[in-house]
Amino acid sequence: MSVHGPAGVLDLVVPAGATSVDVAREYAKQAELAGAGGGIPLLQTSLGQRLNAAQPLSEAGIQAGDVLVATTGVHRPRKVTLLEAAKNAPESPALASMMATIAALAAVLSSWYAARATDETVRTTAVGVLLACALVGVLPVGRHARQRAAAAPAFAAAAAFAALYEPGVHLLPAILGAAGISAAVVAGIGRALSVGSDETSTVWIASGLTVFACCAVPALLGWDARVAWTLLVFLSMMAARFAPSLAIDVPDEALLDLDRLAVTAWSARDSTRRGRRGRIVVAADAMERLVHRASRIVTGAAAAILVTVVVASPLLLHAASIDLDRIGARCLVFFAGCSLLLAARSYRHAAARALLRMAGLGALTALAVHLVAGAGAGHVDTFFYVAVGLGAIALAAAVATGRGWRSVWWSRRAEVAESLCGSLAFASAVVAAGVFRRLWEMTS
Known part of the structure; x- marks a missing residue:
C-alpha cells in the first residue's frame, strides 16, 4: 500500500495482521521522522477516517493497493450527503x-x-x-x-x-x-x-x-370459463417439465470457430497452438453468461408457473359445478400439484425448486380448501385418512432405505410417479373441461 505523509510517499509491503501503529512506526523509521522529533504519525484513510490502533488493517477494510495518509493531526471526514451516499453505494441485485x-x-x-x-x-x-x-x-x-x-x-x-x-x-x-x-x-x-x-x-x-x-x-x-382454467393448470404443469430444456441455448459463436471450422458441443478451439496439437478451451466469461442466462429463465418460468397455478386452481374448482366436471377438476388439480412437487426434485436451482414446490403445495391447498368448504364436504374424512395413510407408508419406506429421495431407487420411482401423474392429469383435463360430459350427452 501507499502511505502519504510529511516525508513524501512510501510504498510499503504490509503483512495481513499488521495494525495501523505498525505501519505508522515503519513509515516513521524509513522516513526518519523519529530522529527529527516528529514522533510516530497517525494513519487515516483517504477520506479522513482515523484507523483504530488496536484493529488489524485487514479487519478495518483496508485492502492491497489502498492509499493511507500519515499526519500529526486528525482531519475530520468530509460530510457526505444522502444523495452522494446513494450514488456511491454498491449495487445489491438481491435486495x-x-x-x-x-x-x-x-x-x-x-x-x-x-x-x-x-x-x-x-x-x-x-x-x-x-x-x-x-x-x-x-x-x-x-x-x-x-x-x-x-x-x-x-x-x-x-x-x-x-x-x-x-x-x-x-x-x-x-x-x-x-x-x-x-x-x-x-x-x-x-x-x-x-x-x-x-x-x-x-x-x-x-x-x-x-x-x-x-x-x-x-x-x-x-x-365455459372452466376450459380456460383447465388449459392454464395443465400447461403450467407441462411447463415445469420443458422449461429447463428451453433455457439451455448455446450461442453460435461458442459452437463454431470460423478460423478453424471446429464444431464442438460447448466450445471452439483456441487459436493458440502448442506444437502440432491444439487445445480445447471454454471461455470462462461465456460460460458464466450462459449459466446466469439459464438461471434467470428457469427462475422466471418457475415464478410464472407459481402465479398461474395459484390463481387458476381455485377458479377451476369453483367453476366446476356439475358432479362429473367437479370430479375431473379435483383430479386435475391433485395430479398437477403432485406432478409439480415431483418435477421440483430434478431442479438444481434452489430458487426455482422452491417456487415449484410452492406451486404444487398451492394447488393441493386449494384442493383441500375446496373439499372442506365446497360441495361434497362429507368426503373430507375419507380423503384425510387416505392421505395420512399414504404419507405414513412413504415415510416408513424412506426411513427404511435411509437415503430418502436421493437414492437411485427412489429417483426412478419418482420419475415413474411423475410420468403417471402427468398422464392422469391429461385424462382429468378432458373431464374437467366438460369434453367427456358433452360427448356422453351427445351419444346418450
Missing part, C-alpha cells in the same frame, strides 16, 4: 429483486382494491398510477434497471385488471386475458429498450401470450 417483488405484490393488491372500489375517481387514479409505473419501470436508465424492468409488466397487468374488471364470473377469463396481453406488451417494450439480453422479459412475453390465448379463445368461442 433490488426483493424490493421489485414486493412492489409487484403491492401493485396486484392495489389493482384488486381499485377494481372493487365504487368511486370512479379512485379507480381511474389507481389505473393511471399503475400504468405510469409500468412505463417508467421499463426505461433503461438509473440503477437496477433489470430488476425494475422485471417488475414493470406486473404493474401493466394490474392496471388492465383494475380498468376492465366488472362483477361476474363469466367475464373473468376475458379480463385476465387482457391483463396477460398488457403484461406481454410492456415486457416487449422493455426488451426493445434494453441494452443487453433480457431473459425475464422473454418469460413475461411467453407467459402473457399463453394466458391471453388460453383465456381469449374460449371466450370468443362461447365456451
